Amino acid sequence: MIMEEWNGSSSTKLSKTAVLTVSSSSFSLQRYDSRFNEVSRRILEAFVPEGFPTSVTPDYAPFQIWDSLQGLSTYIRTMLSTQALLSAIGVGEKSATVIGATFQWFLRDFTGMLGGILFTFYQGSNLDSNAKMWRLVADLMNDLGMLMDLVSPLFPSAFIFIVCLGSISRSFTGVASGATRAALTQHFSLQNNAADISAKEGSQETVATMAGMVLGMLLAHITMGQPLIIWFSFLSLTVFHMYANYKAVCCLSLTTLNKQRCSILLQHFMKSGQVLSPQQVSKLEHILPVWASSWYSKTSKLTHKKIHLGDGPLCCARFLLQGSEILADGEGRSCQYCTA
Incomplete structure (x- = not known):
């Protein structure tokens, strides 16, 4: 009889750690992982979520x-x-x-x-x-x-x-x-x-x-x-x-939209016709309140422009920006901000 020990979870790649072979006269145990690696892995499991890093976002x-x-x-x-x-x-x-x-x-x-x-x-x-x-x-x-x-x-x-x-x-x-x-x-x-x-x-x-x-x-x-x-x-x-x-x-690249991230997304879309990824938006996002307020004053004019959306990649997104509601429905295309 042969028994194998595997380490991992459903979300990560499994790795063989040991094989136990049992016969009528003897048995043998073969380890594929060193004692140090096993201890370090156990310690790491106490501080990171199960399935790390694939069970969490890259940031x-x-x-x-x-x-x-x-x-x-x-x-x-x-x-x-x-x-x-x-x-x-x-x-x-x-x-x-x-x-x-x-x-x-x-x-x-x-x-x-x-x-x-x-x-x-x-x-x-x-x-x-x-x-x-x-x-x-x-x-x-x-x-x-x-x-x-x-x-x-x-x-x-x-x-x-x-x-x-x-x-x-x-x-x-x-x-x-x-x-x-x-x-x-x-x-x-x-x-x-x-x-x-x-x-x-x-x-x-x-x-x-x-x-x-x-x-x-x-x-x-x-x-x-x-x-x-x-x-x-x-x-x-x-x-x-x-x-x-x-x-x-x-380091954070949030996938939800607030006023500032929505404004960045729409401004770039109107200029280039392309939708920025959450990582790209996070690099343009201002964090400090003073910077954000001054940035809003410069981009508030966007809400007074007429925007036609329908065939673009902004799928199933409903944006609420300073009281103006913009509804965009894509045709079979998806974006990284859609949670539906």
Whole structure:
């Protein structure tokens, strides 16, 4: 009797890993994979979705790499800002009271919760359509919140006001980051594996958190009592954090249409008669809110032009652009934006 062991899933190429041969007098086991490769494969399975890389979109891997790097820098800076915040509250000082520190911490958390509710009320419906922009804005607000914590010991008279502003800023981060992460998870999913992608993303974030905490504790210990080095380290990590976030967002090639991507698509179609791919549109898309608003003002004239669609490759797409609805039905041709 011969038994074979294969590794893989229905979405990936199967590979033979072992063959067990059993006879009446003996049996033999032949492995086709080394012990090191088997262990590394098992470890990898804990951090990437099943069937990777074919079970996710091509932009999943580069996005997760940059996202993990920015997360690492965030947790390192968290140790520095938390150290400054605790010293401002009075930890380690005999004059500090427990009830005073508790009240300050409560007021900080309370304002953050209130800010999160208000932000959700005003921008909740806009987060998924502009996921790339809000993902970047969320991390910028997180940087501002950490900066407030680090600044708070320098202004004792305005301590409560500063830490409350920082808490409100971070509450925006929590809402925007969570909402955009859900939208991006759906984008990455190619085989109805959004839950698996979300779980593995949690494992990746946990590793980044643990590594960041260890490095942050080491950095906090080295820089203790040296404010110039603390500020230099914090600002350097903040610059890297924003760069990593920008690179992560630029890696995304979303296949859904919002106002800006729709405008880019229509503008190029009217000029050349060709439909850009999601990758090409993502390269032309502006991410920062200021850039986007100025770009909209330049392209708003497109909605006042008469557009005839019917035989072009824009199949089954219904675009809603600044109140003007454009319906395009192709004849047997398909595009990368059609989900029907």
